[in-house]
Amino acid sequence: GESVGLHLPTLSVQEGDNSIINCAYSNSASDYFIWYKQESGKGPQFIIDIRSNMDKRQGQRVTVLLNKTVKHLSLQIAATQPGDSAVYFCAEMNDYKLSFGAGTTVTVRA
Amino acid sequence: ETGVTQTPRHLVMGMTNKKSLKCEQHLGHNAMYWYKQSAKKPLELMFVYNFKEQTENNSVPSRFSPECPNSSHLFLHLHTLQPEDSALYLCASSLGRVSNQPQHFGDGTRLSIL
Numbered sequence: 001g002e003s004v005g006l007h008l009p010t011l012s013v014q015e016g017d018n019s020i021i022n023c024a025y026s027n028s029a030s031d032y033f034i035w036y037k038q039e040s041g042k043g044p045q046f047i048i049d050i051r052s053n054m055d056k057r058q059g060q061r062v063t064v065l066l067n068k069t070v071k072h073l074s075l076q077i078a079a080t081q082p083g084d085s086a087v088y089f090c091a092e093m094n095d096y097k098l099s100f101g102a103g104t105t106v107t108v109r110a
Numbered sequence: 111e112t113g114v115t116q117t118p119r120h121l122v123m124g125m126t127n128k129k130s131l132k133c134e135q136h137l138g139h140n141a142m143y144w145y146k147q148s149a150k151k152p153l154e155l156m157f158v159y160n161f162k163e164q165t166e167n168n169s170v171p172s173r174f175s176p177e178c179p180n181s182s183h184l185f186l187h188l189h190t191l192q193p194e195d196s197a198l199y200l201c202a203s204s205l206g207r208v209s210n211q212p213q214h215f216g217d218g219t220r221l222s223i224l
Contacts (some may be wrong), residue, residue: 003165032210043200043215044153049208068175089153097166100153 011107013084019077021104023090026071030092035064035075036102038087047075047088082108113137116201122222125191131219133184133201139189140206142184143213144176147198159184160207188221196223 014018025033031052036044048071050057050064057064063076074089089102124127135142144156157168159178173195175187177199184201198220202213 034212036215039216043116043202046212046214049212084147093210097155097158098213100154102150 012107012109014109017080018078021075021088024071025092027094028041032046032093033073034091036089042090044089056106079106080088084108114197114201114203114214116219118219120220128189129182131186133216135182135203137203139203140181142185142206143202145200149201170211190192193223196221
């Protein structure tokens with residue numbers, strides 16, 4: 001079946017460095033993608049989204065890149081801070097339904 | 111403060127109990143969702159409501175019974191649950207049953223079945 005997946009289940013980053021979280025998707029019909037952040041004890045929080053007619057979108061300290069040729073999505077976090085420690089999920093939308101990956105746990109080292 | 115509020119935050123119940131989870135959204139959205147989040151697994155969509163009408167039941171066992179009295183409120187009634195039903199249950203809402211709109215989540219109810 002088709003699924004959304006992340007390349008690595010965990011990522012350890014030095015505070016102040018940039019983080020890159022990767023995601024591979026397999027449904028070429030997906031037209032909308034979202035990154036969520038989930039902190040311990042909380043629900044997924046919307047970070048940034050991107051439509052399939054774009055290949056890059058920037059937010060505050062975050063950038064999402066979409067490569068439709070290889071069905072790859074990434075989230076870049078600039079100057080990673082301790083508060084960025086969380087589980088990050090990518091999600092793809094097809095026919096209004098979201099499919100989620102298993103998540104990458106990001107740990108920021110002081 | 112989240113625009114989607116779930117209560118209770120934690121629930122412990124026996125297999126023969128009946129309980130309900132509540133979700134309320136203050137975002138003016140028209141679609142609401144129930145998801146199950148188990149450890150080390152992707153979020154699983156359970157039910158979708160759009161303008162109070164159920165549009166999706168993702169093969170969920172009948173011991174889970176959703177109710178959507180209006181576009182702002184969503185319930186999940188629980189009865190005769192199994193230990194494998196222990197999980198975090200998340201409610202989400204979105205503008206509607208449309209593409210290119212994010213879903214916004216509550217903080218979930220942590221359910222433990224004894």
